[in-house]
Amino acid sequence: MAEKCEEVESREWYLASYAPEGVPTSDNLKLRTVRLSLASDSIPDGHLAVELLYVSVDPYLRSRMSGRLDGLDSDQYPLNQVITAFGIGKVIRSKDSEFEEGDVVLHPYFPVAEYCVMTSHMLKKIDPKAGISLPDFLSCLGVPGFAAWVGIEVLGDPKPGSNVFISAASGGVGMFAGQLAKLRGCRVIGSTGSDDKVKLMKDEFGYDDGFNYHKETDYDAALSRYFPNGIDLYLDNVGGKMLEAVLNHVNKYARIPLCGMVSQYNKVWTEREGVRNLLNMVGKEVRMEGFMLLSHLHRFGEFAAAMGGYMKQGKVKSKNKINLGIESFLESLASVFSSSNHGKLVIQVKPYV
Amino acid sequence: MAEKCEEVESREWYLASYAPEGVPTSDNLKLRTVRLSLASDSIPDGHLAVELLYVSVDPYLRSRMSGRLDGLDSDQYPLNQVITAFGIGKVIRSKDSEFEEGDVVLHPYFPVAEYCVMTSHMLKKIDPKAGISLPDFLSCLGVPGFAAWVGIEVLGDPKPGSNVFISAASGGVGMFAGQLAKLRGCRVIGSTGSDDKVKLMKDEFGYDDGFNYHKETDYDAALSRYFPNGIDLYLDNVGGKMLEAVLNHVNKYARIPLCGMVSQYNKVWTEREGVRNLLNMVGKEVRMEGFMLLSHLHRFGEFAAAMGGYMKQGKVKSKNKINLGIESFLESLASVFSSSNHGKLVIQVKPYV
Numbered sequence A, B: 001m002a003e004k005c006e007e008v009e010s011r012e013w014y015l016a017s018y019a020p021e022g023v024p025t026s027d028n029l030k031l032r033t034v035r036l037s038l039a040s041d042s043i044p045d046g047h048l049a050v051e052l053l054y055v056s057v058d059p060y061l062r063s064r065m066s067g068r069l070d071g072l073d074s075d076q077y078p079l080n081q082v083i084t085a086f087g088i089g090k091v092i093r094s095k096d097s098e099f100e101e102g103d104v105v106l107h108p109y110f111p112v113a114e115y116c117v118m119t120s121h122m123l124k125k126i127d128p129k130a131g132i133s134l135p136d137f138l139s140c141l142g143v144p145g146f147a148a149w150v151g152i153e154v155l156g157d158p159k160p161g162s163n164v165f166i167s168a169a170s171g172g173v174g175m176f177a178g179q180l181a182k183l184r185g186c187r188v189i190g191s192t193g194s195d196d197k198v199k200l201m202k203d204e205f206g207y208d209d210g211f212n213y214h215k216e217t218d219y220d221a222a223l224s225r226y227f228p229n230g231i232d233l234y235l236d237n238v239g240g241k242m243l244e245a246v247l248n249h250v251n252k253y254a255r256i257p258l259c260g261m262v263s264q265y266n267k268v269w270t271e272r273e274g275v276r277n278l279l280n281m282v283g284k285e286v287r288m289e290g291f292m293l294l295s296h297l298h299r300f301g302e303f304a305a306a307m308g309g310y311m312k313q314g315k316v317k318s319k320n321k322i323n324l325g326i327e328s329f330l331e332s333l334a335s336v337f338s339s340s341n342h343g344k345l346v347i348q349v350k351p352y353v
Helices: A059-064 A143-156 A172-183 A195-203 A219-226 A240-247 A293-312 A326-335 B059-064 B134-138 B143-156 B172-183 B195-203 B219-226 B240-246 B293-312 B326-335
Strands: A007-015 A029-037 A047-056 A084-094 A104-111 A115-119 A124-126 A163-166 A187-192 A209-212 A231-235 A250-258 A287-290 A320-324 A344-348 B007-015 B029-037 B047-056 B084-094 B104-111 B115-119 B124-126 B163-166 B187-192 B209-212 B231-235 B250-258 B287-290 B320-324 B344-348
Touching: A007 A115, A007 A326, A029 A115, A029 A326, A047 A104, A047 A326, A104 A115, A143 A172, A143 A231, A143 A250, A143 A293, A163 A172, A172 A187, A172 A195, A172 A231, A172 A293, A172 A344, A187 A195, A187 A219, A195 A209, A209 A219, A219 A240, A231 A240, A240 A250, A320 A326, A326 A344, B007 B115, B007 B326, B029 B115, B029 B326, B047 B104, B047 B134, B047 B326, B084 B134, B104 B115, B134 B320, B134 B344, B143 B172, B143 B231, B143 B250, B143 B293, B163 B172, B172 B187, B172 B195, B172 B231, B172 B293, B172 B344, B187 B195, B187 B219, B195 B209, B209 B219, B219 B240, B231 B240, B240 B250, B320 B326, B326 B344
Parallel strands: A163 A187, A163 A231, A187 A209, A231 A250, A250 A287, A320 A344, B163 B187, B163 B231, B187 B209, B231 B250, B250 B287, B320 B344
Antiparallel strands: A007 A029, A047 A084, A047 A115, A047 A344, A084 A104, A104 A124, A287 B287, B007 B029, B047 B084, B047 B115, B047 B344, B084 B104, B104 B124
16 A cells, blocks of 8 residues: 555656647657655655546646647646646645545646645645545536536526537536536537437437537538527537537627637647638627636636535536546547547546545 | 709619629619609608718628628618618708708618608707717717727727727727727727828827738738737727737737628628637637627717717817718728728718808
């Protein structure tokens, strides 16, 4: 057991080279093993030794690997350093009186490493007996749940009966966004990348209907059929051609919160798909607005209370795909850019015991 | 004098055919002469006979001639009917007790005809002795002044010291927008289509600086030079490549009110210039918002009081290009899409006496 050793072997993912285009490969992201001392005098005051339990795999991580300032404006991971991601760990040594061994903690920038020594700053304790599973803390109560809540509740603010469209509808953000819009009394349609996922979003997440964009490749025709009365709110997770098609179907005063553009991350900007019909935003008086979660952190408590309540009442369901072992990180990241991904992707690095 | 005749000859512009692409030509817009009875029993109750004095020539008129629903979502002019535009006329017969002969009146949809009989509904009396010239009622107090006010004051809402960029900066909207932003204490840079107009916007409208986009064709490089600290507010009047370049220079929380896209009106949407870097809106959390004046009419009184005050105090200057005679309408409309246009274009159909 790690708790009893003075030194551990720890596997960690580091960035060997930047990936300006395409999905990152094993040339860019590499796994290495380091030895880490857990001896008391090697942990500074106010620091903790933590064993990683779960790590959240989200599309935005990719934008930290491009080696240039990109549309998400994210800090780039330094080369040869361990990368970081939203994660949950267990404290195994503490040099901070606020934390003790065995505490389960959340951090938005956990090193993607089996073990680490880190400052307690920004660490948040969570209660593993609160009736919410640990993966759900990274899912409905984590990045995708909060993004869905900001997009629908804060920026979208739809009325009952509004026509809502959500792309990447069975992904991490989409599954919660659809359910939140249904709770507001909206008609909700989604697009996703396979028939199975269309079934999933209808059967599990309560979407009124949806389509597989690999089959219905004429997005304009599809939207005409699914939105005979136009679109009032589009939560955009993909950008590009789907966003352009939506702008041909928007109603007066439609809102388009831009959550991310998963179809565009793997291209340099000059190769991205241009949106040619922004003029439609003038006549329809459309508001399109990009958002990042950090700017909304002051509302995280309000979000967590609402979403936690929905979860406990069974009003919002979560579907997490759990990959096992830290070694699965690279293929997990690649899968969020393919159509194989269902729900929210989380890696279980170690089981919580 | 028209007032003494029972019948007048009236020249009027009508739409002979739609112009899906390009600047409308004499195949599309034609002038004809009709005879109009001014006999008392040929004017219905609640109607007036009006002689047109001034007509406002604005880029948005073009979108009513394309023959299809277009980005501005404007009603199309019916074929073979006289077209309409914002104008000022003089009452020459009245069958409405609220109006009398000699009243000067404003209407957003005046027939572009020397004479007409029209309902008094939506007619607004103006005072020609109020210290504001009649063309200025179509300029600083008309469509472009109100558009500038909504774009800067309502949607843009910049702070003192904000970096503001305005395209089509010496045109009708741009000249007022720049002055309003300066009154708010901003640093204001404009783009326009000739060196003369760059001089005009700096010397007359108080812009801090500006550039000729025909000479500085690398917009990205130009914006790097003029905005070393980035752009906080961009009032977009042109769309296309300039909008795309701006999105490479936006600051966090930048706002982009979309007033119109004069570079795009003469193209069908699939031929328009695609904007490839909307992803930048996510990281920078940019709000882009189209607007039409009708949705803001409830604030017209507030606008007119503010703008009228600025005019009388000499804080806002107006520059109107006056073309003479109703026959100049077609070439006037074409000129607002070329670089030859300075300030706000108004046609004097008849001098006010």
